[in-house]
Amino acid sequence: MEKISENNILDVSSECDVCVCGGGVAGIAAALSAKRAGAEVLLLEKSFLPGGLATSGLVTIFLPLCDGLGNQVSFGLAEELIKLSVKYGAEIDLPEVWKKDCPASVRAQSGRYQARFNAQLFAIASERLLLDEGVKILYGTSACGVSCREGKISHVIIENKSGRSAVKVRKSVVDATGDADICRFSGETIRNHSKGNLLAAWYYYISGGKYMLNMLGFADVTDEKKTKEFSDNLLENGRYYQGADASVLSEFVCNSRAKILSDILSRRQKGAEDLLPVTIPTVPQVRMTACLVGKTVLGDDRPFENFSDSIGIVSDWRKKGLCFSIPFSCLYGNNVKNLITAGRCISVNDRMWDITRVIPDCAVTGQAAGLAAAISSDFDLLDVTYLQSALKENGVKLFF
Numbered sequence: 001m002e003k004i005s006e007n008n009i010l011d012v013s014s015e016c017d018v019c020v021c022g023g024g025v026a027g028i029a030a031a032l033s034a035k036r037a038g039a040e041v042l043l044l045e046k047s048f049l050p051g052g053l054a055t056s057g058l059v060t061i062f063l064p065l066c067d068g069l070g071n072q073v074s075f076g077l078a079e080e081l082i083k084l085s086v087k088y089g090a091e092i093d094l095p096e097v098w099k100k101d102c103p104a105s106v107r108a109q110s111g112r113y114q115a116r117f118n119a120q121l122f123a124i125a126s127e128r129l130l131l132d133e134g135v136k137i138l139y140g141t142s143a144c145g146v147s148c149r150e151g152k153i154s155h156v157i158i159e160n161k162s163g164r165s166a167v168k169v170r171k172s173v174v175d176a177t178g179d180a181d182i183c184r185f186s187g188e189t190i191r192n193h194s195k196g197n198l199l200a201a202w203y204y205y206i207s208g209g210k211y212m213l214n215m216l217g218f219a220d221v222t223d224e225k226k227t228k229e230f231s232d233n234l235l236e237n238g239r240y241y242q243g244a245d246a247s248v249l250s251e252f253v254c255n256s257r258a259k260i261l262s263d264i265l266s267r268r269q270k271g272a273e274d275l276l277p278v279t280i281p282t283v284p285q286v287r288m289t290a291c292l293v294g295k296t297v298l299g300d301d302r303p304f305e306n307f308s309d310s311i312g313i314v315s316d317w318r319k320k321g322l323c324f325s326i327p328f329s330c331l332y333g334n335n336v337k338n339l340i341t342a343g344r345c346i347s348v349n350d351r352m353w354d355i356t357r358v359i360p361d362c363a364v365t366g367q368a369a370g371l372a373a374a375i376s377s378d379f380d381l382l383d384v385t386y387l388q389s390a391l392k393e394n395g396v397k398l399f400f
């Protein structure tokens with residue numbers, strides 16, 4: 001490939017203790033957590049809406065905080081954010097048994113601790129909370145590079161309507177871009193998902209007075225569970241797209257919108273003549289793109305293991321009774337001392353990726369990453385027991 005050199009002298013347009021790159025659920029949790037730990041926090045978001053896939057991507061199902069047997073396993077910001085997501089009204093509210101004290105046996109019979117939220121209300125509620133707590137948000141701002149000194153990121157390079165400039169980082173950077181962008185810019189080791197992503201085309205429509213989410217390309221099933229429903233709803237005969245390639249992503253969104261249009265026209269032909277789309281996704285609905293290869297690469301072969309550096313517990317949303325603790329060492333890498341990941345780009349193997357990418361897990365890793373970023377600028381040297389006691393004080397359960 002032809003190469004050119006770019007020689008820019010940049011203004012330092014702002015500074016902060018913790019720079020959170022990406023304002024999806026992981027970034028929201030990281031920013032709140034870092035701010036509550038006393039850091040001055042700048043949240044960079046390339047779109048103009050917080051929430052990422054959960055809001056702009058119309059993924060409005062906050063998967064469970066419980067193990068499916070009636071026991072809650074994820075706490076802290078995961079619980080705060082699920083409640084926030086339905087604060088101003090839900091599509092499907094939290095089951096009543098999770099709103100009050102109930103024995104596990106009753107809860108196990110009454111649905112998992114999950115909710116269906118409204119994307120717009122969750123976005124507005126998150127934005128209000130971030131601002132009320134003093135997080136500074138820069139929308140329309142892409143983190144597009146870094147400057148490093150002595151193994152640490154000293155500046156994040158940004159681009160927005162005001163031009164290209166630098167953010168000075170006093171402490172640490174959280175990569176909550178979903179795609180490990182900041183890891184890539186800083187030379188941290190990353191990898192792409194081996195298979196990529198099936199086409200998804202979720203959209204909301206109104207017809208016959210009903211407001212509905214159509215989950216076209218429903219692919220959230222394990223290999224073992226590939227049922228007829230899965231095959232019927234598989235778009236493009238199961239073609240996979242690599243989510244870390246700009247032109248492939250553009251093709252993905254164009255093909256997704258073509259599916260939405262043909263679905264609308266076919267439903268109208270079948271009798272739903274009044275059907276109108278209400279919202280279509282404004283980001284590619286890709287699940288697994290690029291992630292960190294960190295100190296630890298967490299696999300799905302270690303359920304119920306109490307890692308000594310655990311930062312929280314998550315359940316396997318696909319199977320009842322299966323849970324994992326998440327080690328701190330799968331949030332950061334070997335090369336950049338003050339860079340930590342959160343959300344769907346933490347260091348996991350492909351099978352574990354399908355578990356840790358979901359919304360509650362992104363809140364769990366976001367909370368830990370934000371707190372760590374507020375208290376340290378070298379994660380290898382961080383006293384993990386101190387981090388754990390601060391997480392516990394904030395309601396997080398660390399061990400089984």
Ligand SMILES: Cc1cc2nc3c(=O)[nH]c(=O)nc-3n(C[C@H](O)[C@H](O)[C@H](O)COP(=O)(O)OP(=O)(O)OC[C@H]3O[C@@H](n4cnc5c(N)ncnc54)[C@H](O)[C@@H]3O)c2cc1C
Binds near residue numbers: 179343358
């Ligand atoms: C089709 C589909 C169905 C799913 N179903 C479910 C489900 O039912 N329930 C569930 O819990 N989960 C589900 N998921 C997974 C879940 O929605 C996401 O994995 C999760 O929301 C990811 O959160 P995140 O914060 O890690 O990343 P994202 O939501 O991707 O957020 C990243 C944010 O960073 C911003 N950003 C990216 N790069 C930059 C940059 N360089 N500079 C500045 N900003 C940047 C983006 O604009 C975005 O706002 C589904 C996902 C898909 C695609």
